[in-house]
Every structure is written in structure tokens, then in C-alpha cells.
Amino acid sequence: MPAKLVVEGLTHHYPDEYTGESVHALEKINLEVDEGELVTVVGPSGCGKSTLLNILAGLLPYREGIASVDGVQISGPGSDRGVVFQEHAILPWRSVAKNIGHGLEIKGMAKEEREARVKDFVDLVGLSGFEDKYPHELSGGMKQRCAVARTLCADPVIMLMDEPFAAVDAQTRITLQEELNRIAIATKKTIMFITHAVDEAAFLGDRCFVFSARPGRLKAIVNINIPRERRIWADMNADEEFVSSRDEILRLVREEVSVAVEE
Ligand SMILES: Nc1ncnc2c1ncn2[C@@H]1O[C@H](COP(=O)(O)OP(=O)(O)O)[C@@H](O)[C@H]1O
Ligand SMILES: [Mg+2]
Incomplete structure (x- = not known):
């Protein structure tokens, strides 16, 4: 079955009207999200996560590359995408x-x-x-x-979520994450979930796309093979698959943060 969401060679620069210099936000992003999949996107602050989401939502025009849902190129907001x-x-x-x-x-x-x-x-x-x-x-x-x-x-065909739980307290966040997992089971909705929190990315994702520091590139894909029915926070610290996936994502993100600091 063809992927629900396809992104190919997506590059984005924000123009700066004052200095004439542009901000290079995304560089040649290639990714696919399959039907019924919940993918998480994680990466350091400012790496272009919201830029990607806004392009996919149709809120930000793009010139370089392709983004499509069910084979239809994204050219503005649409009811096929819920944000x-x-x-x-x-x-x-x-x-x-x-x-x-x-x-x-x-x-x-x-x-x-x-x-x-x-x-x-x-x-x-x-x-x-x-x-x-x-x-x-x-x-x-x-x-x-x-x-x-x-x-x-x-x-919608796909639900796009940009750090939806970042502003709530820690206890509520855990509850909302478990609820979203339950919703994913009940609705089998295709979901792209953006976060800067590594735990959240590992808990929710079937796969996690790790982005590099700006300009955002798709640096690695981490598979998280935990059946959704088993995704309960109380059990996660004893779940080897969760711990190893989370540690792998953490390692990949940390490399980027230290790169950004050294520059
Ligand atoms: N409207 C804009 N104009 C110029 N630069 C922008 C604009 N929006 C975001 N940026 C810059 O693009 C980069 C990526 O931003 P963003 O996509 O919001 O990152 P993230 O969501 O990963 O934190 C950042 O350096 C940010 O400052
Ligand atoms: Mg953001």
C-alpha cells in the first residue's frame, strides 16, 4: 500500500527582509508515513520541526521538494489534514x-x-x-x-501534532500520552507527532524520526517495536525495548545538541 504521507527532497529557507540573509530551516527531507502509523519527530529546538509541520498543514508555502497526502500534493490547508x-x-x-x-x-x-x-x-x-x-x-x-x-x-486522513502536550504539567502529560496511545489503538489514525521530549517520542512512536540541528535533516529513524496495548508508563522502565529505543534516541539527539554548542 502506498504511504499516506510522502515528503521528498523538502528544503526550506525563510527569507529575512531586513538583512537579506535567509534562515536555512530544512534540508532535503525525505520521509514516508504509512497508513495507521504513529511517527514521532524529535530534534533540538530550532531544527525545523514546526517548519515541517506548518508546511504539511499547508500553512507555509514551500518551493523546493514535494509533500503529498494520498498522492495529492499539498498546496494549502485541507480537511485531509487535522492539526x-x-x-x-x-x-x-x-x-x-x-x-x-x-x-x-x-x-x-x-x-x-x-x-x-x-x-x-x-x-x-x-x-x-x-x-x-x-x-x-x-x-x-x-x-x-x-x-x-x-x-x-x-x-482527517492524517493528524499532525506539534508539541501538543508541552505546556501541561508532568502528571497530566503522562495521562495525555497514554490517552493518545489508546486513541491510536481505537481509531488506527495516521499520526505525525512532533516533540522535543525523547521519552515522549519513544513512548508514542511506532517509528521515531530524529532530526539534526538546523538546518534540519532526517538524521536517523529508530523503530520502537512495542505493541500499543503494552504501552503503559508504569511498565516502561522495565521494558527493554522501550529503554533501548529511548537511549538510542537520546544519544542521537545529544550528539546534535553538542554539535550546536561547539559551533
Ligand atoms: N517565520 C520565520 N522567519 C524566519 N525564521 C524563522 C521563522 N520561523 C522559524 N524560523 C527559524 O527557523 C528555524 C526553525 O524553526 P522551527 O521550525 O520553529 O524549529 P523547531 O520547531 O524545531 O523548534 C529556527 O532557526 C527559527 O528561528
Ligand atoms: Mg517548534
Whole structure:
């Protein structure tokens, strides 16, 4: 089966209007994400992770290279790609249920069908009982659950996530990671998850793409062969596959950080 997401020779420079010098953010990225796969992308700060995600989301135009979903070249935002950012992408004036169903409303789905679907996703992300709350009444973790449900509910081909759990406290982050794993099992959604946290990259990824320091290159791919059903934080420190994958990713990222410091 052809890959869901294909990126070939993707290079990106940001122009600097003032100095005339450009920032070289990405260099010849080649990667593929298969259907139902959850890949993590990890790399030092400033290596171009968000640049890649914004290009894939269709928010940032690109000139060099190719990026396509289901064989269709990316040339702007589209409902085939759902995006979750670190900042909660939910509308403050809409309730949880109305946020989650927003995409379906725009598509013109009938009310009954929409409400049934919204209920499934409210349950899936553990927000039952909070359907009628507004974002200001929710904790950071709940807002992020709402953002994830809102994106999933629109049924994108691929979900693109840029450090979605970076701003919540450590305990909530662990819960959200386990929940995303459960969601991956339940929905079999194709997901690209960007993070700078090595533990998170190893816990969530079927494969982890490790990026070099800027300009970001795909430096290595680490396979993490742990069945999703076994991915529970309480068991991970005793899981040899997890520990060896995490240590390998950590080693690869550390090399980059020391390269950046030495330069
Ligand atoms: N709009 C922009 N204009 C110029 N440079 C940018 C812009 N956005 C990001 N950059 C630069 O591009 C590089 C990659 O940024 P980014 O993709 O945000 O990295 P990451 O998400 O991995 O931390 C950084 O050096 C950053 O300063
Ligand atoms: Mg970023």
C-alpha cells in the first residue's frame, strides 16, 4: 500500500527582509508515513520541526521538494489534514461539544448524526460530563483533549501534532500520552507527532524520526517495536525495548545538541 504521507527532497529557507540573509530551516527531507502509523519527530529546538509541520498543514508555502497526502500534493490547508498545536486550538465562545462538532457543522452534517458522532469523541477523550462547559472552565489537559477530539471528529486522513502536550504539567502529560496511545489503538489514525521530549517520542512512536540541528535533516529513524496495548508508563522502565529505543534516541539527539554548542 502506498504511504499516506510522502515528503521528498523538502528544503526550506525563510527569507529575512531586513538583512537579506535567509534562515536555512530544512534540508532535503525525505520521509514516508504509512497508513495507521504513529511517527514521532524529535530534534533540538530550532531544527525545523514546526517548519515541517506548518508546511504539511499547508500553512507555509514551500518551493523546493514535494509533500503529498494520498498522492495529492499539498498546496494549502485541507480537511485531509487535522492539526493540533501546543496552544489549544479551540474556540472560547463555544462549548466543548460545539467545539468538537464544529468541523462537522461546517461540512453540513445533520444535527442528529453530528451529535451522535460528537458523543463518541467526547467519550473517547474522556470528557464525558463536560460537554456543556466552556474552554475557560477547563484545565489545560482538558482543553488539549478537546482540541484532539475536535481534530479527530472531522476524520482527517492524517493528524499532525506539534508539541501538543508541552505546556501541561508532568502528571497530566503522562495521562495525555497514554490517552493518545489508546486513541491510536481505537481509531488506527495516521499520526505525525512532533516533540522535543525523547521519552515522549519513544513512548508514542511506532517509528521515531530524529532530526539534526538546523538546518534540519532526517538524521536517523529508530523503530520502537512495542505493541500499543503494552504501552503503559508504569511498565516502561522495565521494558527493554522501550529503554533501548529511548537511549538510542537520546544519544542521537545529544550528539546534535553538542554539535550546536561547539559551533
Ligand atoms: N517565520 C520565520 N522567519 C524566519 N525564521 C524563522 C521563522 N520561523 C522559524 N524560523 C527559524 O527557523 C528555524 C526553525 O524553526 P522551527 O521550525 O520553529 O524549529 P523547531 O520547531 O524545531 O523548534 C529556527 O532557526 C527559527 O528561528
Ligand atoms: Mg517548534
